[in-house]
Amino acid sequence: MTVRHFRVDGIVQGVGFRPFVYRTAARLGLDGWVANVNGHVEGEIAGPSGAVDAFATRLRDDAPPLALVRGVRLTESTHQSPYAPGFQVRNSPPDASGTGPREIPPDAAICAACLRDLRDPDDRRYRYPFVNCTDCGPRATIIEDLPYDRVRTAMRRFPMCGDCAAEYADPGDRRFHAEPVACPACGPTLAWDGLRGEEALHAAVKTVADGGIVALKGLGGYQLVCDARDPRAVAELRRRKHRPAKPFAVMVEDLPAAARLARVGATARAALTSPERPVVLLARRRWHGTRPLAEEVHPGLTRVGLFLPTTGLHHLLLDELDRPLVVTSGNLGDEPIVVDDTTARRDLAEVADGFLTHDRPIRARYDDSVVEFAGRTRITVRRARGLAPAPLPLAVREPVAGVGAHLKHTFTLAADGRAHLGPHTGDLSGLENFEAFRASYDHLRHLTGIGPQVLAHDLHPGYLSTQWATRQPVPRTAVQHHHAHVAACAAEHGVRGPFTGVAYDGLGLGDDGTLWGGEILVATLSGYRRVGRFAHAPLPGGDAAVRHPSRTALGQLFGAETLGVPHPYPWLTRDFTGRLDAAEVSTVRVMLARGVNCPRASSAGRLFDTVAALLGLADQVSYEGEAAALLEAAASDEHAVPLAHHVVRADGLWVYDTTPTLTDLLQRQRGGEPVPRLAAAFHLTLAAVTAELVARAVADGAPRTVCLGGGCFVNRRLLTEVRRRLHAQGLRVLVGEQVPVGDGGISYGQAAVAAARLAGER
Secondary structure, three states, rough: OOOEEEEEEEOOOOOOOHHHHHHHHHHHHOOEEEEEEEOOOEEEEEOOOOHHHHHHHHHHHHHOOEEEEEEEEEEEEEOOOOOOOOOOEEOOOOOOOOOOOOOOOOOOOOOOOHHHHHHOOOOOOOOOOOOOOOOOEEOOOOEEOOOOOOOHHHHHOOOOOHHHHHHOOOOOOOOOOOOOOOOOOOOOOEOOOOEEEEHHHHHHHHHHHOOOOOOEEEOEEEEEEEOOHHHHHHHHHHHHHHOOOOOOEEOOOOOHHHHEEOOHHHHHHHOOOOOOOOEEEEEEEOOOOOOOOOOOOOOOOOOOEOOOOOHHHHHHHHHHOOEEEEEEEEOOOOOOOOOOOHHHHHHHOOOOOEEEEOOOOOOOOOEOOOEEEEOOOEEEEOEOOOOOOOOOOOOOOOOOOEOOOOOEEEEEEOOOOEEEEOOOOOOOOOHHHHHHHHHHHHHHHHHHHOOOEEEEEOOOOOOOHHHHOOOOOEEEEEEEEEHHHHHHHHOOOOOOOEEEEEEEEEEEEOOOEEEEEEEEEEEEOOOOOEEEEEEEEEEEHHHHHHHHHHHHHHHHHHHHOOOOOOOHHHHHHHHHHHHOOHHHHHHHHHHHHOOOOOOEEEEEEHHHHEEEEEOOOOOOOOOOOHHHHHHHOOOOOOOOOOOOEEEEEEOOOOEEHHHHHHHHHHHHOOOOHHHHHHHHHHHHHHHHHHHHHHHHHOOOOOOOOEEEEHHHHHHHHHHHHHHHHHHHHHEEEEEEOOOOOOOOHHHHHHHHHHHHHHHOOO
């Protein structure tokens, strides 16, 4: 007989791995035991050597669908006495919460088997909203500590009834050691103003059907729900939530329902039906006659964010209402999503017409994940519920952390070759968001056991994340914003040597003290040098210009860096300035002349704002990136020709002079060229400029591997054309896929830079 101790690392807790080990051992006729220990699974196995070898192979190759096996190790066992026949699933030992790598399983959407239970009148979980098994249900949002056992989750307050306990203990049942297992007799219960169970559900259904707004307690926080077809309901939600224009996500029943609203390709279908259930941004169909969605869901845009139900409760709502639903974050404005019942009733009282809640606590805040596709490439816009905090590979040995930037904030904890990207917090601008970041950081640090030796932060001293990092008793390293963007892309794809980075976004502090945002870098993970940029232009009013694209446009037209081409003639700008407030135009001219509160920026994002304003698409915006989204939506594919563009050498850098582009835009606009064609022409122009900047850098010796980063590459039109042109030059082109391409990926890039510097890489 062969006796071996085994250990399995990876995402192997909360995913049905111990039951899988039990069944595998039973089929092979092996004896022994298995348990959750710290963040891994281990045990002992005894039997014929061939069966033991087969056991190890099956652990690697046949793991449950939610598991991610990173390593299987078999070692000599110290067990001396013969094993009793049979195999046991043991409880975690008392000392099982020590140090070492620990991986937290993310939440998983309801599986097909549990959905059948939900809809089967003969099943004891018929219409039970909290149905789950080892293949689905809450994980990260209920875990209080590891190892992952019921007593260390929010489910510890719900003692199992006899039937659930029998399933939990039965190796042949798919709920064998499913920690959130529950039923109507012993589990969480729906509530609505004194009503419980089915009555509570019916009250919520009636409220939505009557045009009202419901605050629903979801997996990772409260959600606000209304009828997506009802213009008045959606408009009222916008008014109450203080969200004038930012698009809402829409939940639909199934793939056919999604296909009626948008064009759903194979990659999108796979994402929509995956256990992660992200919101997927899709091109909406052209609608004739009755609109299947209110225009207020995504005003001015041609793409819509769709997702399928994640829980039994969502399915029950859709079954009853039989219509698409707006399902958006339960918060006000840019505040963090609400997770606490008391806070929800206080903060959302003026938003919701009623609260559909329950008595299972939420232990960690996770908003919905958002993805899109450029061809077959997945672009992660927001990594949250279903995706986070599942670890991503990262070449890191000693523990480090990246504390993120300011917008779309996340943090990253990394050690032992993996990085845990924390939940999306939102814009780190107020006390509520800052406290949400601190709470999430402390919770994930506790669960992972990662105590960073180095904290990486942004260069900007005004960011709350930077200020927090400087107060910690840990060595720190500052990472330039755009270096972090391209380092995130490189690290995700395992690029170790030098690479060329293209970083296009709104604003980030450069190492020269100016604001950057249209940058070409030659970089490694540990450092970089700037080789190209966009021309500088002033931002009248500083941060206020971000919300006023018309001001940004005035700065570009009248104050852009002079690189040999004069600013547009006054007669060309008259149509634009003539439709603006004359006093504002005069004030901006004075500010530009005197250089008062006009920081200069080399920003691709602000150039998008400028063009959107010049074309009359957005003089003011209510959310970051709105002008760029409207510009992309306006663009047509027909007969577009790039605008004039010019790349010059200045101060040792290749510089894109934006003035010829804007002058040509104004001339063609004055000549009657339609807005859709001009919007498309601008996208083609930026792609052509990027290709030229990179070609000039490569000719000077820059690497032929190109890493794209920054929020501008959420723009599918720009990304697709940039990649096409760079591929045509024979370059290797990479873009973030699992790591958010925008500021949500900054912390991962910071952690990658910190790890490289700690390891002494150059």
